[in-house]
Amino acid sequence: MPTLSRLLLAAPMSGSGKTTLTAGLIAALAARGLAVAPFKCGPDYIDPSYHALAAGRPCHNLDAWLVPPEQIAGVLARRSAGADLALIEGVMGLFDGYAGDDDTGSSAHIARLTRTPVVIVLDVRAMARTAAALIAGLRDFDPRVQVAGVILNRVGSPRHAQMVRGAIEDAVGLPVVGALQRDETIMLPERHLGLVPTAEPGRWEAWLATVQARVEAGVDLDRLLEIARTAPTLPLSVSGSVGDASAARSHHQESRIAVARDEAFSFLYEENLDLLRDAGAEIAFFSPLRDAALPAGTGALYLGGGFPELYAAQLSANASLLAAIRKVAARGLPIYAECGGLMYLTEAVVDAEGTAHPMLGLLPGRSVMTPRLTLGYRTIRARADNWLWRAGETVRGHEFHYSTWEQRPAELDSLYTCLPDAFRPDERTEGVCHGSILASYIHVHWLACPHVAARFVTSARAYCENHAS
Numbered sequence: 462m463p464t465l466s467r468l469l470l471a472a473p474m475s476g477s478g479k480t481t482l483t484a485g486l487i488a489a490l491a492a493r494g495l496a497v498a499p500f501k502c503g504p505d506y507i508d509p510s511y512h513a514l515a516a517g518r519p520c521h522n523l524d525a526w527l528v529p530p531e532q533i534a535g536v537l538a539r540r541s542a543g544a545d546l547a548l549i550e551g552v553m554g555l556f557d558g559y560a561g562d563d564d565t566g567s568s569a570h571i572a573r574l575t576r577t578p579v580v581i582v583l584d585v586r587a588m589a590r591t592a593a594a595l596i597a598g599l600r601d602f603d604p605r606v607q608v609a610g611v612i613l614n615r616v617g618s619p620r621h622a623q624m625v626r627g628a629i630e631d632a633v634g635l636p637v638v639g640a641l642q643r644d645e646t647i648m649l650p651e652r653h654l655g656l657v658p659t660a661e662p663g664r665w666e667a668w669l670a671t672v673q674a675r676v677e678a679g680v681d682l683d684r685l686l687e688i689a690r691t692a693p694t695l696p697l698s699v700s701g702s703v704g705d706a707s708a709a710r711s712h713h714q715e716s717r718i719a720v721a722r723d724e725a726f727s728f729l730y731e732e733n734l735d736l737l738r739d740a741g742a743e744i745a746f747f748s749p750l751r752d753a754a755l756p757a758g759t760g761a762l763y764l765g766g767g768f769p770e771l772y773a774a775q776l777s778a779n780a781s782l783l784a785a786i787r788k789v790a791a792r793g794l795p796i797y798a799e800c801g802g803l804m805y806l807t808e809a810v811v812d813a814e815g816t817a818h819p820m821l822g823l824l825p826g827r828s829v830m831t832p833r834l835t836l837g838y839r840t841i842r843a844r845a846d847n848w849l850w851r852a853g854e855t856v857r858g859h860e861f862h863y864s865t866w867e868q869r870p871a872e873l874d875s876l877y878t879c880l881p882d883a884f885r886p887d888e889r890t891e892g893v894c895h896g897s898i899l900a901s902y903i904h905v906h907w908l909a910c911p912h913v914a915a916r917f918v919t920s921a922r923a924y925c926e927n928h929a930s
Contacts, residue, residue, distance in 0.1 A: 465541050466689040469502075469577045470612075471551035471568040473595055477584040478614040480508045482641070483550040485676035486685070487515035488669050490546060493682070498544035500537065502571045503552030504838075504859045504904065506728040506766065512550065515669055519731050523549065525574060526559055526566030526838055527857050527906040533574045534695045536732070536908070546689055549577060555599055555606070559838060560883050566838070569606045576696055578609040578688050585625050586615040586643060593628040596635060609688045612680060613640040638688070639680030646671055715743040716921040719759040721767075723748035725776060726801055728766030733907045736914035737763075742921065749805065753781040760921030761795040762786070764802025766904060770830050770864065773810040773818035783821055790823050790898065792928060795848050795920040798900035800862055803892075804828035806900055807866065823898060826868035836861040837884060839891075839903055841877040847894050848920040849913055855880070856910045858903035866902075869893075876901050 470483050487497045499512035499520040504527055509520035521540045525533050541547045551568030558567030572579050581599055585592050592613075600608040611629055616622040622640040629637050676682075718737055722729065726749060734744055745756035750772055755762070769776055777783075790796060796806070803824070804810050809817040811829040820828075838859050843850035876892030876899055879885070892901025907913055 464690075464692065464694050465538065465547055466545065466686070467537070467541075467547035467549065467575070467577045467692045468685065468689045469549040469551055469568060469572050469575075469579045470582055471555040471572075471579050471599075472582045472584070473599060474554045477582050478641075479550050479582050480511055481672055482582050482612060482614065482676070483508075483548060484511040484515045484669060485672035486680065486682075487512055487548055488673035489676045489680070489682060490548075490686075491516060492673065492677075495545040496543060498541040498547045500540070500547060500549040501552070502549060502568050503566065504861075504906070505552065506730075508550060510727070511665075511669075512548075514665055515673075518544075521731055522906070523571050523575075524566055524906060525570050527859065528908045530565075530570070530574055532908055533571060534697050537575050538695050538697060546686070547577075549575075551579075555579070555581070556602060569603055572606050573603075574696075576607075576693050578607050578692055580610045580612060580638065580685070580688065581608060582612050582614055584614050585621070586617065589621070589624050590628045590632075592625045593632040596629050597633045600633065600635065608635065609691065610636050610638045610685070612638060615643045616640050617643065636684060636688075638684045639676070641675055641679045644675060715741055716760045716918050716925060717743045717745050717756060717758045718761045718763055718917065718921050719745050719747050719755050720763045721749050721765060721802065721805075722746040723750050724767075725750055725769050725772040726765055726767035726805075728799070728801065728904070730906050733914070736907050736911050737917060740914040740918040742914075742918045749782060750775050750779065753779075754785045755782070755789065758925065759789070759794070760923075760925040761917060762789075762797070763917075764796065764798040764805055764900075766800035766802065769801045769804050769820075770810055770812050770828075773812050773816075773820075776805065776810075777818040777820060786821055787823065790821075790896075793897045794924055795917070796823075796898045796900070797849060797917065798898070799904050800860065800902050803866065803900040803902060804864055806898065810864075824866075824893060824895060824900065825870050825873070826866055828864045829867050830864050832863070834861075834863055835902070838882075840880040840882060841891065841901075841903055841905075842880060844875055844878055844890070845894065847876075847899060848897065849899055849916050850876075854910070856905055858905040860902045860904065862902055877903065879903075 497516045499516045501509045512520040556564045556569045558564035626637040806824045807828045808822045809827045811817045813830045842855045874894045875890035876894045879889045
C-alpha cells in the first residue's frame, strides 16, 4: 500500500496542550486544502470531538490495551483512507500506559506499532535550558520511538522562545518546529470528566478559528509536513477490515438499532457502530433530550455514556420518551447500556447539588454523583449466558465516572466479574443482567470482540419478528 504521511503529537505529561495543538494543526492543514484523518490514543471520547470538528470527519481511537495491538495499524490505515495525512494525539505522557512498568496503550506504544514519527508538545512556561534535558530524555528513553521534533507551548515571550529553541536544537539536535505563546483565550473549558465535548453548546467554531490562527502564525507547517512524510509504509499484519457488510446484508434484512446521541449521550466508538452496520444493523440515532419516541421499528436500544447528570432535569422532563422506553422494555426490548446509559436506566439521577431527577426506573436504585473518581482499565468476564455474551467470555474495557449506583438490590444478577489486576487484587462483580437489560459502568471497544455485534443484531431482529404488528 502507499505510504501514509503521519505524525503523533505527544508530551511529557497531561495538561501540556496536546488537544489544543492537535485541533489547531488539523484546522490549519485543512485550510491548506489537505484532508486530515484525526486519531486519539487511549480510550477517551471527549478530545476526539474537537479533532472531528476540525477535520470534518470522525476521529478514531487507537488503544492498544483495549484492542489487540496487531489491529492498530489496520485501524489507522482504514480510517485514513482518502486522507493526505494522519494526525494522532497522544495520551497523558509519552510513555504512560497501563502501569509504571508497562507502557501498553501509551503514545509510545502506538508510535511503535504504527512506526509514526513523534512531535513533542512541550509546556515551557517555567523552564529554559531544562527543556533540552527533558527532550533528550524523551528521545533516548526508548530508541524504538522516533522523536522527530518539538513544538513549544505557553512560551512567555519571543525571547523566551528563542532561548528554549536554541537550547534544544544546539544540545539535542532536534528541530523546534513551532512555538505558541501563553494565551488564555485558547484554553479549553474543563469540568469533572475533563474537557467539555463539542456535542454540547459552545462557541467551538470561534475557538477553533482562534487556535488555527495561532498555529498558522507560530508553527512551521511545511517543516511539520516534511517530518510526516518520513513515516515508512504502515506495518500491516492484518487487513484492518471491520467486516463484510455486503455479506452480512445479503442474508438478512437490516435490523434497526436505536442509538442515543445528543449532548447528554455522546460517548460512542465509531467502530462499535460500524460493526453493527456490518452485521446488518440500521443505526437510528435519537435524542433522549428532545425526541418524544424511539425511532419506528426499533429492535434494540444502545445507550452509551455521556453526561446525563448535567442534563438530568431535561431528561426527566421528557415524559413521553421515558414512557415509550418503559413500554418496549416491558415487552423485552434488548437494551445495552454503558456508564451514563446505566444512570439513565435507574430510578433517579442525583446531581452534584443533591437534587434527585426521576429517570426510567427500569433498574432499582439511584445514580448518585460523588466527589470520588473511579477510573482505569478493567478485564471483565461474563458471568452467564445472555443475549450479548456467553458465560466465561473475557474482554477488556475501561471505566471513568464520578457516580455510584446506590440502593441496588443484592439479588440482582451481575453482568460481569472484574478480574484482579495490578491495582485491584480481588475479584468484584460489576453491572447488571436484568431481564433484557444489560448495563454496566464498563465501556467496551468491540474491535476486541467483534462477534458481539452479530449477536446484538440477531437479538434486535428476533425482537422485531416476535412483536411484528
